[in-house]
Amino acid sequence: MSAMNYSAHAEEEVSWTNKEGLWLNIVVKEEEKELRVTEDGGNGDAGEKEEVDYEVKEGEITVTLKEEDEEDDEEHDLLNAKERHDCCGSSGKPQQHHDANKQETLKKPQQKHTGKKLHRCSDCGKSLLSATDLKIHLRSHTGEKPYGCSQCGICFSRSQSLKSHLTIHTGEKPYSCSQCGMKFSRSQSLKSHLRIHTGEKPYVCDQCGKGFATSGQLNLHQRTHTGEKPCSCDVCGKSFTRSDQLLVHQRVHTGEKPYSCNQCGKNFTTQSSLKSHLRTHTGEKPCSCDLCGKRFTQSIHLTIHKRTHTGEKAYHCSDCGKRFATSTELIKHQRTHTGEKPYSCDQCGRRFTQLGHLTTHKQTHTGERPYHCANCGKSFVRSAHLRLHQRTHTGEKPYSCDQCGKRYSDSRVLMKHQKIHTGNPASLE
Incomplete structure (x- = not known):
């Protein structure tokens, strides 16, 4: 026995x-x-x-x-x-x-x-160690998900996947990192997290050699080489490389904004957008330009700013050839050719090419002036007007004439001044 x-x-x-x-x-x-x-x-x-x-x-x-x-x-x-x-x-x-x-x-x-894989998938040829492993693998082809969550109804192909999912509802996180104390619901998540501390990146892309801490990260990265976008929106058909990108996109259709600012109550579609917004309350500007020292709340703003130093304008208009530093500027410009005005005022029906213009216009109905000068208390409808006003206190004149060197606080005043050099003083009137 x-x-x-x-x-x-x-x-x-x-x-x-x-x-x-x-x-x-x-x-x-x-x-x-x-x-x-x-x-x-x-x-x-x-x-x-x-x-x-x-x-x-x-x-x-x-x-x-x-x-x-x-x-x-x-x-x-x-x-x-x-x-x-x-x-x-x-x-x-x-x-x-x-x-x-x-x-x-x-x-x-x-x-x-013996280590021999005897069970082969007839669909993709993959070999498995046991009949049970093969049965589980076949669900990736059939889409079968027999294990359903009694709390939210989400289904899984594996019982262990369901078990791990249930910790979302219970809040249980039994696995903690000995380095930083961060807790996880799954041991495998902890194992992957530990590589942040060790710097280990065992999964390497055979196309570009870039390393990753998890096989899932590598799989997602490889789609940048293949162009694969398996996650598509069932409303508009737009495709994405990752499911979380699709989830964020779908909020455009649903209007869902699940992340709320505890300072002012403003809602956002993504956690990163909320994080960036919170810096408007704290004044934090963690992204600094290594050329001029100017600081920004978001890395994307820093990237755009650096183009003022390099002169890079990667986006060009196919209608007139004009070039722009950002894709957003190009999209706004193209509306001057198409006449498109997608933003309309629900009070008077007036339409605008840019959302910012509509937001500013709406304040003419409400009388709102949300931007206040900390020096004199004067209020403004637009943040750009406040910035311009603040230069009367600081004496800053960032716009200079390349002909005579004269400096101005307002770019519009500089443009008028430059007409003196072009020989068209009548246009100044």
Whole structure:
């Protein structure tokens, strides 16, 4: 008779048990890497141990799964190799094993695993270690997701994926980083996080050599080379490389703005937009130009600013050839050719080419002047007007004439002055 040695805490969960002995009781070992069985009797040494994948004892199968070095990613179903072998069918209830030969086979001790992958997928040719692994893999082709969350209804192809998902509802985060104390709901997430501290990037792109901490990050990156955009909007058809990009885009259609500022109550579609907005309250400007020292609240603003030093204007109009530093400026300019005015006032019906112009116009109806001078208290409708006014206090004159060097606080005044040099003084009137 075989004697089983294993730690009690290694038992993760029991799927189901049939007291009449008709069904199988499956116990999954999550933490143990190997299950050792000591064979008593025979010619073998009493202390000799043989490594096996699973052993059957009195109608019970004990399965030990070996953890593969396979990363997961938040955008995908969990890729944990440790999987509970759930015997539920589409009805969600345990099913009887009608194949007596297969059941008899399971009752016999299995020989040591040789590492050979015997189970091949007929759809993609991938080889799997066991029939159960193949069954789970096939769901990636069929789209079957038999494990549903009772809280929110989201379905998963793996029971372990559902189990990890449930921690979102419970808030449980049992895995903590010993370096920074950050907590995680899954051990694999902690493992990936630790690479931030170690700098390890074991997944390398064979196209450009860039390294990544997780296989999921590498898979997403490779789409920049292939151009693959598998996530498409069912409303407008626009495609994205990542599911989180699609989720943010869909808020354009739904109008959802789930992130709210606790200072002023303004709502935003993304957490990063809220984070950038909060800097308007704190005054924080973490992004600085290494050429002139000017600081910005967002890195994109710094990138655009640097083009004033380099003179780069990468975006050009196909109608008139005029070039612009940003794609947004080009889009706004093209409306001068098309006549498009997509923004309309709900008070008077007046239409505008830019959202900023509409926002400013609406203040003529409300009388709102949200921008106040900290020096004299004067209020303004637009932030640009406030900035211009503040130069009367600071004496700043950032606009200079390239002909005579005279400086001005307002770019419009400089443009009028330059007409003196062009020989068209009448236009100054």
